[in-house]
Amino acid sequence: MSARGKAPWPERLAGLLGLIMLVAVLGILLHQALLRPDTPPGIRLEAGTAEALGPGLGYHLPVTAQNLGNQTAASLRVQGEIRREGQVVETSLLEFDYVPDRSQRRGGLFFREDPRQGELVLRPLGYADP
Structure with a gap:
């Protein structure tokens, strides 16, 4: 961390991108678990x-x-x-x-x-x- 207690901007950007990817993956999994019909193999x-x-x-x-x-x-x-x-x-x-x-x-x-x-x-x- 820098002297003011904030992380450098590249570190904050990487954290934000990681959070966006985590939310997207959880959204896809939730969508498949709740909304996708459970049809047998065709x-x-x-x-x-x-x-x-x-x-x-x-x-x-x-x-x-x-x-x-x-x-x-x-x-x-x-x-x-x-x-x-x-x-x-x-x-x-x-x-x-x-x-x-x-x-x-x-x-x-x-x-x-x-x-x-x-x-x-x-x-x-x-x-x-x-």
């Missing part, structure tokens, strides 16, 4: 482009899981099916460990059959609360 699944892995190795299908809800989904299970003429040809499963609210995660499914040769159906099977 999972949107998107398939990428399937790739052949090589002779006899099958196919890899990238999958993106997007959580549009306000709760986290842990152990999210995803099922992918290849259908031809209404019949299920092959099924593959994928599990995402953790998909936080308003975020996305990427993974992949493996198939022996080519997912591009038929109808691909992706669906979430279930999740656990973390």
